[in-house]
Amino acid sequence: MFNIAIFVGSLCYGVVYFVLLRKRGKLSDAVIMLLLCGFIAGYNAPYIGKRWPTVEKLYNGLYTPLSRYIFSHLLSFNK
Amino acid sequence: MIVKEKITHLQLGFLLFGFIAGFESMFLTESKLMKQDVWIANLFNTAAGLALFWIISFVQRQFPNLNLTEICDKLLGRWFSKVLLCVYLLNNLETISGGFRAVSMFYTTVILPNTSSDYLIFLYAACSTYAVYIGLGTLARTNLVILPFFLLGFLVTCLFIIPEIQTNPFLPQLKSSLPNRLVGSMHLFTFTFSQVITFGFLMSRVENMKKIFPSCAIAILMTNIYLIMISYLTLSSLGFNYVQTSTYPFFSTIQMVKFGEYLERIEVLLVGLWTVLTLVYVAVMQYVFTLVAGHVFGISKMKPFVVAMGLLCFVHTSKSYIRTADHFTYGIKIYPLSSLLPCIAFPVLLLVMTLIKRRREVKSL
Amino acid sequence: MESLHASASANLQELKRLYTGNELFTIHNIGKSDAYDEAVVIYLNSLVDEKRLNQFIIRKMNMDLREHSGPAGEVLLNSLHTLGEVTILEGIEEIINHIADANFVLIINGHVEAYAMKLPGFETRAIEEPQVELNIRGPREAFTEDLQKNLGIVLRRIKSPQLKAKSYVIGKDSQTKVMLLYLADRTDPQVLNELRQRIDAIQLDVLSDSMQIEEWIQDSTFSPFPQLLNTERPDRVVKAMSRGKIVIMTDGTPNALIAPSTFFEMLHPSEDQFERFYFANFLRTIRLITLIVSLIGPSFYIALTTFHLEMIPTPLLMTFLSAKAGIPFPTFIEALIMEVAFEVLREASMRLPRIMGQSVSIVGALIIGEAAVQSGIVSRPMVIVVAMTGIASFTIPYYSTAIALRLLRFPLMFLTAFTGMFGLSIGMFIVIFHVCSLRFCGVLYLDPIGTEGYKHSIKKIFLPPVRYRARLKRERSEIDVPNRQSHYFHGKEWD
Numbered sequence: 001m002f003n004i005a006i007f008v009g010s011l012c013y014g015v016v017y018f019v020l021l022r023k024r025g026k027l028s029d030a031v032i033m034l035l036l037c038g039f040i041a042g043y044n045a046p047y048i049g050k051r052w053p054t055v056e057k058l059y060n061g062l063y064t065p066l067s068r069y070i071f072s073h074l075l076s077f078n079k
Numbered sequence: 080m081i082v083k084e085k086i087t088h089l090q091l092g093f094l095l096f097g098f099i100a101g102f103e104s105m106f107l108t109e110s111k112l113m114k115q116d117v118w119i120a121n122l123f124n125t126a127a128g129l130a131l132f133w134i135i136s137f138v139q140r141q142f143p144n145l146n147l148t149e150i151c152d153k154l155l156g157r158w159f160s161k162v163l164l165c166v167y168l169l170n171n172l173e174t175i176s177g178g179f180r181a182v183s184m185f186y187t188t189v190i191l192p193n194t195s196s197d198y199l200i201f202l203y204a205a206c207s208t209y210a211v212y213i214g215l216g217t218l219a220r221t222n223l224v225i226l227p228f229f230l231l232g233f234l235v236t237c238l239f240i241i242p243e244i245q246t247n248p249f250l251p252q253l254k255s256s257l258p259n260r261l262v263g264s265m266h267l268f269t270f271t272f273s274q275v276i277t278f279g280f281l282m283s284r285v286e287n288m289k290k291i292f293p294s295c296a297i298a299i300l301m302t303n304i305y306l307i308m309i310s311y312l313t314l315s316s317l318g319f320n321y322v323q324t325s326t327y328p329f330f331s332t333i334q335m336v337k338f339g340e341y342l343e344r345i346e347v348l349l350v351g352l353w354t355v356l357t358l359v360y361v362a363v364m365q366y367v368f369t370l371v372a373g374h375v376f377g378i379s380k381m382k383p384f385v386v387a388m389g390l391l392c393f394v395h396t397s398k399s400y401i402r403t404a405d406h407f408t409y410g411i412k413i414y415p416l417s418s419l420l421p422c423i424a425f426p427v428l429l430l431v432m433t434l435i436k437r438r439r440e441v442k443s444l
Numbered sequence: 445m446e447s448l449h450a451s452a453s454a455n456l457q458e459l460k461r462l463y464t465g466n467e468l469f470t471i472h473n474i475g476k477s478d479a480y481d482e483a484v485v486i487y488l489n490s491l492v493d494e495k496r497l498n499q500f501i502i503r504k505m506n507m508d509l510r511e512h513s514g515p516a517g518e519v520l521l522n523s524l525h526t527l528g529e530v531t532i533l534e535g536i537e538e539i540i541n542h543i544a545d546a547n548f549v550l551i552i553n554g555h556v557e558a559y560a561m562k563l564p565g566f567e568t569r570a571i572e573e574p575q576v577e578l579n580i581r582g583p584r585e586a587f588t589e590d591l592q593k594n595l596g597i598v599l600r601r602i603k604s605p606q607l608k609a610k611s612y613v614i615g616k617d618s619q620t621k622v623m624l625l626y627l628a629d630r631t632d633p634q635v636l637n638e639l640r641q642r643i644d645a646i647q648l649d650v651l652s653d654s655m656q657i658e659e660w661i662q663d664s665t666f667s668p669f670p671q672l673l674n675t676e677r678p679d680r681v682v683k684a685m686s687r688g689k690i691v692i693m694t695d696g697t698p699n700a701l702i703a704p705s706t707f708f709e710m711l712h713p714s715e716d717q718f719e720r721f722y723f724a725n726f727l728r729t730i731r732l733i734t735l736i737v738s739l740i741g742p743s744f745y746i747a748l749t750t751f752h753l754e755m756i757p758t759p760l761l762m763t764f765l766s767a768k769a770g771i772p773f774p775t776f777i778e779a780l781i782m783e784v785a786f787e788v789l790r791e792a793s794m795r796l797p798r799i800m801g802q803s804v805s806i807v808g809a810l811i812i813g814e815a816a817v818q819s820g821i822v823s824r825p826m827v828i829v830v831a832m833t834g835i836a837s838f839t840i841p842y843y844s845t846a847i848a849l850r851l852l853r854f855p856l857m858f859l860t861a862f863t864g865m866f867g868l869s870i871g872m873f874i875v876i877f878h879v880c881s882l883r884f885c886g887v888l889y890l891d892p893i894g895t896e897g898y899k900h901s902i903k904k905i906f907l908p909p910v911r912y913r914a915r916l917k918r919e920r921s922e923i924d925v926p927n928r929q930s931h932y933f934h935g936k937e938w939d
Binding site: 213220 | 747752754859863864865866867868869870872873874876877880881888894897898938
């Protein structure tokens with residue numbers, strides 16, 4: 001329920017400010033707002049929310065091999 | 080362009096103290112790793128923190144009329160600067176999410192086990208978004224109001240922990256392994272003064288730039304003294320084994336505080352103060368995130384984006400670090416590495432480019 | 445503005461048309477003719493002192509007309525000039541404004557100007573003791589609704605030529621006079637200019653109270669905290685002016701506004717200046733404590749008894765639990781019931797006639813408190829908590845600040861009910877943050893915190909002995925001048 005509310009809320013916020021910013025002549029700001037709110041809504045979207053990218057997933061993917069090498073091989077640190 | 084409110088160098092120093100002292104004190108991971116040798120981590124932390132702060136303040140002083148994002152554009156070129164600032168933004172978002180999650184995890188573990196963590200995170204994010212919306216000046220003043228209460232509570236707690244000391248926390252020295260020392264020092268530095276780059280983005284808002292380094296250097300020293308005090312008090316009152324196994328060792332320590340034989344378990348009051356100081360921490364991070372994101376994406380009307388950025392921080396947190404064990408492991412093994420580029424390499428690169436630029440200017444003269 | 449005719453009859457016709465239906469509009473002929481073509485005096489008969497007007501002024505004018513030769517207009521004008529200050533009016537609108545301001549107006553045939561003289565004859569309240577800001581030691585005068593009287597009280601206390609007074613007329617229909625008073629050598633010119641601009645921008649039909657000015661000129665409309673201090677005490681006004689504040693006095697209301705005001709000034713009554721410094725500082729400390737109790741008393745109790753039972757000492761916990769046994773409601777609902785009942789009682793006691801008010805409120809409190817406990821709706825500790833919170837709020841000297849704290853208590857209770865100490869901490873952060881964000885005309889509401897170091901802040905919040913206050917004032921004058929941008933700010937954070 002809460003997730004749906006955030007999903008709908010962020011989409012509405014994005015659309016409303018897209019329209020308002022376009023009226024003020026700030027087209028680039030309007031587009032960025034729409035994209036940002038769309039991205040935010042993605043986190044709470046049904047089905048795709050779980051696959052939506054997070055910094056944790058990105059850095060786990062990027063740095064896990066390096067971390068394993070440094071901590072397990074170089075430092076022999078296992079905690 | 081609107082003129083933004085300026086803060087004094089003292090307010091920046093206090094903000095730095097509150098920023099660090101609030102957040103790190105609950106976890107004390109370096110104490111678990113290094114035990115009686117934790118002073119090594121603090122010494123390294125002090126030296127590294129001072130060095131990093133000096134680098135950033137030196138770069139800022141060369142360009143007193145520009146803020147750090149504009150300095151990056153000037154030194155590194157527009158597009159490369161945007162790439163590096165995006166890396167910083169990712170690190171910032173990672174830290175904000177980690178902060179929100181840490182607070183909600185603490186509360187759902189020890190105080191409010193039946194409350195949904197999403198609800199706590201939402202409240203926290205709403206507060207910090209409000210703080211960002213109102214501005215840096217108000218945040219600095221609020222920190223000034225809250226800090227004396229925090230310090231008073233902390234000092235009284237320390238006084239009343241002393242009777243509970245049972246172990247000598249200082250001996251035997253240098254018994255921790257080198258990997259533990261390295262990891263502990265890196266961990267402490269990552270969670271405290273690696274975020275000094277965040278303060279670099281606020282330096283252009285300080286009235287007297289020449290006094291930034293002295294007042295913040297004092298703040299860094301005081302923070303480390305505070306961290307050493309709580310580390311050793313925790314070790315001496317709980318013992319090495321309990322510290323190693325306890326999730327929140329300092330919290331366990333302050334649970335032992337007693338006023339006479341009547342009033343006990345007052346830890347929730349200090350936890351309240353800690354919560355507020357952690358809120359200052361995430362508010363500062365979110366403020367800088369909003370500022371830098373506005374610059375990177377070329378946003379002219381920032382007002383509506385403040386709420387959107389706050390919402391982004393909330394939803395990102397609600398989907399990150401869901402399992403406690405994963406969160407702790409991430410904090411020890413991934414976060415110190417992911418912070419290297421935006422928090423250490425980036426300022427060093429700026430310093431190098433500043434020196435190169437100065438040399439070129441001297442040669443051309 | 446419609447200008448006057450040379451013919452008195454024509455002017456009179458116009459004025460009669462405007463005042464049609466107003467039986468207070470009085471016309472008095474000067475001279476022998478009944479046709480009103482020589483000269484007339486017009487006024488509103490409940491505003492002007494008719495007795496003096498008839499016995500002295502009109503009588504003298506008629507006598508002078510009989511005894512002196514020369515044009516009647518010149519004779520009447522000279523006669524009027526001997527009686528007091530005469531204002532020359534050039535239009536119908538000016539005549540209307542002056543008549544409304546307790547003037548009588550002389551219209552002379554052949555003159556394109558009219559002549560007004562003030563002769564107020566309405567009753568005003570005598571100077572009495574303050575009703576709200578009582579004190580044990582110190583002056584006992586309070587302002588009244590008459591602006592002239594109030595200005596007289598202030599001018600008796602400040603005799604410096606640096607005292608400046610600027611008048612405004614606000615209210616399209618009420619034409620209410622408002623005076624701005626300040627000491628020119630102490631007031632911040634930036635604040636003064638800003639305040640003047642805001643007062644100039646006020647657009648109202650009827651200005652009946654200073655509260656309307658306060659709401660119009662304040663920076664933050666939706667903040668529960670008052671940003672201007674209002675007082676009925678002249679000594680407070682004088683003290684404020686000596687510290688560089690600007691005073692706004694409104695005709696028709698006994699409350700003067702002091703701007704810019706800070707949060708700490710609203711916690712410090714004028715009585716502190718009249719007591720010995722250690723007692724005054726003791727009371728200031730008590731007030732700070734009661735401020736916190738008033739704000740978070742019930743919330744703290746809810747947090748402890750719902751989420752953090754371990755904090756309560758065991759014997760006390762047993763007492764609480766036995767008192768709570770059989771109470772069907774959770775602590776939060778109990779607190780809500782009692783707080784709402786207390787607020788209703790407080791409001792009702794204000795509306796009742798004074799003779800009945802006190803006894804009804806005491807009986808009401810006893811009946812509600814005791815009956816509620818006996819019937820098992822609330823527990824005894826809750827009654828004590830709510831009573832202590834209420835008493836703590838009465839120690840706040842400034843009523844509007846006390847109201848703000850009463851209002852904020854409820855959201856804090858809501859937050860605490862759901863999340864315990866977490867909610868209370870977050871709520872307190874928001875309150876402190878909000879107070880830190882407030883400014884008036886660029887000056888911080890929480891001054892001196894945020895503008896000066898802790899040492900200077902403590903010196904400003906607590907009183908030193910009288911002989912050191914002059915020295916402190918000299919030292920302070922170097923730091924009081926807001927040279928630093930962080931001290932005085934007028935911008936926005938986000939575009």
